[in-house]
Amino acid sequence: MAAFDFLHPGLQHHVVNSLGWHELRPFQEEVIPVVLRGDNAVVIAPTAGGKTEAAMLPILSRMLSEDWRGLSVLYLCPIRALLNNLHVRLERYATLVGRTCSVWHGDTSPTEKARINREQPDILLTTPESLEVMLVSTKTDPVALFAQIRAVIVDELHAFAGDDRGWHMLSVLQRVSRLAGRDIQRIGLSATVGNPEQLLRWLTAGSTQQGCVVCPPAGPVRAAEVQLDFVGSIKNAAVVLSRLHRGEKRLVFVDSRARAEELGVELKQLEMKVFVTHSSLSKDQRRRAERAFASETDCVIVATSVLELGVDVGDLDRVIQIDAPSTVASFLQRMGRTGRRDNTHRNCLILATHDFALLQSAALLGMWSQGFVEQVIPPPIPYHVFVQQILALVLQESGFVRSDWPAWIGKVQAFAEMNDGRADAIIDFALDLNLLGEDGGRMHLGTEAERRLGHRHFSELLSVLTSQPLFQVRFGTLEVGFVHPLSFAAKKDGPAILALGGRGWRVTHLDWDRKIAHVEPAQESGRSRWLGSSVPLSAKLCAAVREVLLSTDESPAWSRRAASQIAQLRQDLSPCCGDGSVIARRGQSLEWWTFGGLIANQTVVQYLQPHIDSPLRADNFWIRLQADISIERLNQTILDLRDFSSPPDWDLKEPAADILKFADLLPDHLLKDMILARIADVPRAQEILRLPIRIAEL
Numbered sequence: 271m272a273a274f275d276f277l278h279p280g281l282q283h284h285v286v287n288s289l290g291w292h293e294l295r296p297f298q299e300e301v302i303p304v305v306l307r308g309d310n311a312v313v314i315a316p317t318a319g320g321k322t323e324a325a326m327l328p329i330l331s332r333m334l335s336e337d338w339r340g341l342s343v344l345y346l347c348p349i350r351a352l353l354n355n356l357h358v359r360l361e362r363y364a365t366l367v368g369r370t371c372s373v374w375h376g377d378t379s380p381t382e383k384a385r386i387n388r389e390q391p392d393i394l395l396t397t398p399e400s401l402e403v404m405l406v407s408t409k410t411d412p413v414a415l416f417a418q419i420r421a422v423i424v425d426e427l428h429a430f431a432g433d434d435r436g437w438h439m440l441s442v443l444q445r446v447s448r449l450a451g452r453d454i455q456r457i458g459l460s461a462t463v464g465n466p467e468q469l470l471r472w473l474t475a476g477s478t479q480q481g482c483v484v485c486p487p488a489g490p491v492r493a494a495e496v497q498l499d500f501v502g503s504i505k506n507a508a509v510v511l512s513r514l515h516r517g518e519k520r521l522v523f524v525d526s527r528a529r530a531e532e533l534g535v536e537l538k539q540l541e542m543k544v545f546v547t548h549s550s551l552s553k554d555q556r557r558r559a560e561r562a563f564a565s566e567t568d569c570v571i572v573a574t575s576v577l578e579l580g581v582d583v584g585d586l587d588r589v590i591q592i593d594a595p596s597t598v599a600s601f602l603q604r605m606g607r608t609g610r611r612d613n614t615h616r617n618c619l620i621l622a623t624h625d626f627a628l629l630q631s632a633a634l635l636g637m638w639s640q641g642f643v644e645q646v647i648p649p650p651i652p653y654h655v656f657v658q659q660i661l662a663l664v665l666q667e668s669g670f671v672r673s674d675w676p677a678w679i680g681k682v683q684a685f686a687e688m689n690d691g692r693a694d695a696i697i698d699f700a701l702d703l704n705l706l707g708e709d710g711g712r713m714h715l716g717t718e719a720e721r722r723l724g725h726r727h728f729s730e731l732l733s734v735l736t737s738q739p740l741f742q743v744r745f746g747t748l749e750v751g752f753v754h755p756l757s758f759a760a761k762k763d764g765p766a767i768l769a770l771g772g773r774g775w776r777v778t779h780l781d782w783d784r785k786i787a788h789v790e791p792a793q794e795s796g797r798s799r800w801l802g803s804s805v806p807l808s809a810k811l812c813a814a815v816r817e818v819l820l821s822t823d824e825s826p827a828w829s830r831r832a833a834s835q836i837a838q839l840r841q842d843l844s845p846c847c848g849d850g851s852v853i854a855r856r857g858q859s860l861e862w863w864t865f866g867g868l869i870a871n872q873t874v875v876q877y878l879q880p881h882i883d884s885p886l887r888a889d890n891f892w893i894r895l896q897a898d899i900s901i902e903r904l905n906q907t908i909l910d911l912r913d914f915s916s917p918p919d920w921d922l923k924e925p926a927a928d929i930l931k932f933a934d935l936l937p938d939h940l941l942k943d944m945i946l947a948r949i950a951d952v953p954r955a956q957e958i959l960r961l962p963i964r965i966a967e968l
Contacts (some may be wrong), residue, residue: 273302277327278334284366285327297486298324305329305457310474310481312427312458314466317606319486321459325423326360329457330367332420333392340418341390344446346398346439348429350375351556351577353395356425364393375400377553387415398430398439402732405445406665412449419450424473427458428599428646431469434930437652438734440682441659444476445666448678453477461603465645472648476681494605495617498635499829500628504529507592507621508536511570514619518587519563520570521577523604525593525805528798530572533592534772535795543569546772547577550740550798552749555771572772575600577607591620593627594634596805597644601634622832625839626815626891630807632836633814635827644808650947652684653940654932655734657696661705661719665728669712672697692940699937734931741780741787743770750775750789753798767796806868807890809954815891816865819847845966846892851958853901854966860895864958873955876918881907901965912959917952920945 274282274294285291294302297313298320304311305328315321329343345360347353357373364371372391374383376399386394387410396404404410422443430436447454458473460466466483474481501507511522524530527548534546543566545559563571571577586608595601601618609616620635622628659679664670675693679685685693700706704716715724723731740752751770766777768789774796775789819840824833846852846863853862864871871888879886882904884896895904920942933941 273299276302276306276331278331278367280334281327281331281367288366294327295320295324295486297484298327301325301484302328302331304482304484305455306332308332308455308479310456310470310477310479312460312466312470312473312481312483314460314462314483314485316486317461317603322356322359322425324484325457325459326363329421329423330363330369333369334367338392338418338420341392341394341415342418342420343393344401344419344422345393345395345425346401346422346430347395347425348397348435350377350397350553351560352425353397354557357395360393360395369393371395374404384409387411390415390418398435398442399733401442401446402438402662405442406662406728406732412446412666416446416449417451419446419454420452421455421457422446424456424458427460427469427473428463431472431646431648434649434652434655434734436472436648437655437682437684438658440473440475441655441679441685444679444681445663453479455479456481461599461606462643463599463646464643465647469646472683475683475686493615494609495615496605496620496635496638496827497618497829498620498622498628498631498825498827498832500832500835501621501623503623504532504592505536507623508533508540508542510621511537511590512540512542515588517568519567519585520588520590521586521607522570522572522590522592523577523595524572524574525595527574529592530574531769531772531796531798534572535769535774537570537572538772539795544772545569545571546573547571548574550753551751551771554749555751559771589618591618591631593623594620594631596807596811598634598638598642599644599646601638602643625835628832628835629815629818629839630811632818632825632828632832633811635825636818637811637814639825642810644810648684650684651944653692653696653936653944654930656685656688656693657700657935658731658734658932660697660700661715661723661731664706664713664715665731668714670714671711672708672713695937695940700935703935705935741785743768743775743787743789745775745789745791753787767792767794768798769796770798809867809870809951812865812867812890816847819843848964848966850962850964852964852966853895853904855897858897860897860899860901862893862895862963863891864893864961865891866954866958867951869949870951870954870958873918873950873952874958876920876950877911877914877955877959878904878907880919881910905963908959908963912956915952915956917946917950920950 297315301311301313301324305325313321313324332338333342345356347356353373353375357371361371369392371393372386373395374386375397404415405412424430424439430439443454456474456477458469460469463469466485470481470483499510501510511520522533524533527550530546530548534544537544545563547556547559559571563569589604589608591604595604605616605618620631622631660675663675663678676689697706701708704718706719707714707716741755742752743750753768753770768775768777774792774794776792777787777789779788781788818836828836846854851862851864853860868888868890871893875886875888875893882899884899887894
């Protein structure tokens with residue numbers, strides 16, 4: 271008997287007759303009995319592998335068989351675009367069986383939110399931040415709204431688990447579970463990851479239900495057409511894109527919003543039909559670009575990782591990557607946007623614009639060809655999320671009792687062991703700062719919380735992500751997007767010209783009080799700025815770059831230009847790649863080549879800096895030193911530090927407040943512990959310090 275036969279008969283009828291599906295995929299059949307039993311699950315499958323249907327069909331079946339009423343299912347996504355995209359699909363499935371589906375996020379109108387509160391849908395698509403809003407808003411009764419919740423589906427689970435949004439999501443889910451008075455079934459959907467069992471434990475911590483990981487059965491590896499080319503610049507990348515694969519639909523990934531705009535402008539100057547989408551464009555601009563791209567055939571859409579997470583932009587012919595993503599998992603996710611039609615293959619062309627992007631790309635492809643996929647490790651000890659949750663709980667529950675916090679969020683894996691005094695230290699510090707007040711054992715928000723966080727109904731409290739001070743860009747009544755104020759200094763000899771949506775906009779007036787930049791269309795090329803930080807590469811990827819340099823092999827995926835440039839780099843950088851580590855003189859500076867990754871190299875710098883007069887700077891591959899430094903003294907300092915096992919004395923207070931939201935609300939000792947656990951790699955740093963060092967000239 272097939273698992274499909276266990277689904278509710280009404281649902282079976284519509285799957286076959288309304289949707290026209292004559293069979294399910296094998297892994298979807300495997301998911302059905304797991305979900306029907308009420309078990310927790312993590313479902314692993316490539317992009318467009320059918321994960322959503324694998325989870326939703328048995329959930330809809332339970333809804334019918336067990337007669338769930340009211341809002342019974344939450345479907346969480348990391349980005350609004352994916353929610354909007356899925357809403358169309360899930361609304362159809364729900365309607366077929368007489369149920370309703372709605373979406374709630376930051377772009378949802380107040381009228382629609384009021385309707386959802388009044389006429390609860392059976393399924394609600396939302397983000398963790400919007401869930402937080404529902405829990406604390408005076409316009410929502412969270413007890414009434416969440417009383418019937420039975421299950422939650424978390425899409426793109428790996429995207430949540432990799433940063434602090436995951437801890438925030440688990441915390442609000444625990445609060446929803448307490449309001450519902452039941453253990454909510456949890457189903458996580460994820461692309462390929464290296465540690466699915468660990469993700470399952472992370473997602474379901476505190477649940478008493480059984481759990482399992484479901485992956486598609488192993489089968490023949492699908493063919494993939496992958497090529498690496500070296501083009502040397504964004505301008506050259508645009509020329510290559512204008513000449514290759516004409517008549518096809520191409521999705522081009524870049525690593526930043528600024529580069530997306532730069533490439534979009536270059537492609538338009540070459541008279542290409544191009545669309546640009548990223549998180550700093552207005553929702554209307556993004557949707558217009560994505561809808562237009564979905565209906566076109568001969569065009570290019572340039573995107574940041576916003577389109578990595580499964581948003582449907584129609585059938586793609588090609589994926590092009592400008593330089594390398596930082597992980598194999600991201601590469602797989604992006605390449606997985608292609609090859610969905612019959613008789614087509616997954617494909618990806620990587621265009622490297624500089625030498626180290628070329629080496630990183632070659633190393634990444636080598637790791638992929640060996641079947642490697644990174645583990646997703648949640649950030650350790652998120653004390654700043656804990657203090658955010660305490661403040662949010664006090665806002666949610668008037669008369670919150672301090673000792674009640676474990677009942678609300680104590681099952682979250684990161685908080686489960688904080689009854690050892692750390693939780694009390696954080697709450698006491700919040701009381702000392704007057705963020706919290708206490709009266710007769712019950713807590714309330716203090717005047718300092720009102721001052722720091724109270725504007726716009728505590729909107730800054732409801733997300734653990736730090737937002738940039740962006741200006742809204744407007745052309746008349748049209749909202750174009752958002753840019754950093756540094757963008758207005760980009761043009762010195764006249765009005766600033768911005769780049770948004772792949773075109774130029776001339777700034778006509780700046781309203782600094784309201785943070786609005788009024789613009790008009792411009793023929794000139796523009797430039798926009800956003801603040802960002804360099805992406806730390808893993809020690810494994812950096813070591814793989816070293817192996818590329820040491821090897822003499824050529825990959826069939828390399829173009830002639832790529833192979834020629836890598837051969838030249840092998841020759842030029844060969845002095846840096848011997849046994850151990852190498853200190854090489856380059857021009858007016860010294861470079862200590864460790865191939866250790868940014869986190870380990872930065873930790874080495876923190877060990878060394880108190881003993882070195884001149885400043886040191888860490889990169890993913892090397893540590894830069896001043897040219898006048900004494901090599902003999904440096905060697906002796908390194909020898910002295912080799913047996914030093916304690917973490918370096920890192921001054922973290924100011925950088926932490928900039929990097930992590932709510933970090934300045936933590937006691938110094940816990941803040942230091944948390945940041946060291948995240949930005950220091952003491953074991954790897956000690957390995958680097960113990961390596962033999964060779965001196966070389968470049």
